[in-house]
Amino acid sequence: GDSVTQMEGPVTLSEEAFLTINCTYTATGYPSLFWYVQYPGEGLQLLLKATKADDKGSNKGFEATYRKETTSFHLEKGSVQVSDSAVYFCALSGSFYQKVTFGIGTKLQVIP
Amino acid sequence: EAQVTQNPRYLITVTGKKLTVTCSQNMNHEYMSWYRQDPGLGLRQIYYSMNVEVTDKGDVPEGYKVSRKEKRNFPLILESPSPNQTSLYFCASRPSGTGGATWTEAFFGQGTRLTVV
Numbered sequence: 047g048d049s050v051t052q053m054e055g056p057v058t059l060s061e062e063a064f065l066t067i068n069c070t071y072t073a074t075g076y077p078s079l080f081w082y083v084q085y086p087g088e089g090l091q092l093l094l095k096a097t098k099a100d101d102k103g104s105n106k107g108f109e110a111t112y113r114k115e116t117t118s119f120h121l122e123k124g125s126v127q128v129s130d131s132a133v134y135f136c137a138l139s140g141s142f143y144q145k146v147t148f149g150i151g152t153k154l155q156v157i158p
Numbered sequence: 159e160a161q162v163t164q165n166p167r168y169l170i171t172v173t174g175k176k177l178t179v180t181c182s183q184n185m186n187h188e189y190m191s192w193y194r195q196d197p198g199l200g201l202r203q204i205y206y207s208m209n210v211e212v213t214d215k216g217d218v219p220e221g222y223k224v225s226r227k228e229k230r231n232f233p234l235i236l237e238s239p240s241p242n243q244t245s246l247y248f249c250a251s252r253p254s255g256t257g258g259a260t261w262t263e264a265f266f267g268q269g270t271r272l273t274v275v
Contacts, residue, residue: 089266
């Protein structure tokens with residue numbers, strides 16, 4: 047079945063540092079890929095998405111590129127801020143389109 | 159405002175006492191689902207519903223029930239809660255999209271933190 051693999055963290059960075067959170071997936075066919083973000087005490091909200099190979103999703107300075115050859119969708123940001131501290135979930139919607147399969151979530155802490 | 163509303167946000171209960179967590183969405187979405195979030199395990203799907211009166215098991219359905227009598231509501235029922243159901247629960251809704259599209263965004267409620275003692 048479909049699966050998503052990402053590191054749990056926590057990842058601790060200083061403000062203005064470069065961020066990479068790795069995400070790899072297993073799915074049949076051509077899934078859509080997502081990054082969701084969960085701020086403390088809140089539900090998940092969509093950060094960005096990509097629906098086909100080589101697409102780049104971007105939002106709020108975050109980017110991720112759909113790499114079918116490496117089955118990856120790594121999240122990057124050039125300069126993180128304290129306000130980016132949250133849990134980030136990689137997810138896919140694939141062969142059974144209604145279901146979204148999530149990774150375990152990566153906690154990011156940004157210190158001033 | 160488009161939203162998914164869950165109630166209650168926090169709940170402490172005792173083993174065996176039936177409870178219901180409500181979920182309502184105002185976006186006319188066909189698809190709704192329940193997840194539980196546990197440390198080290200991420201979000202796991204409990205049940206889902208593709209439309210009114212159509213529900214099915216997700217990955218971890220044991221000990222839970224759902225119903226979908228109206229399009230907007232999708233309550234989660236724990237008939238006899240046990241301590242291993244202590245968790246953070248999320249309801250989500252999503253439009254079906256056209257032609258089985260996989261790209262539609264899921265909208266989440268704020269979460270319900272349940273403790274069973």
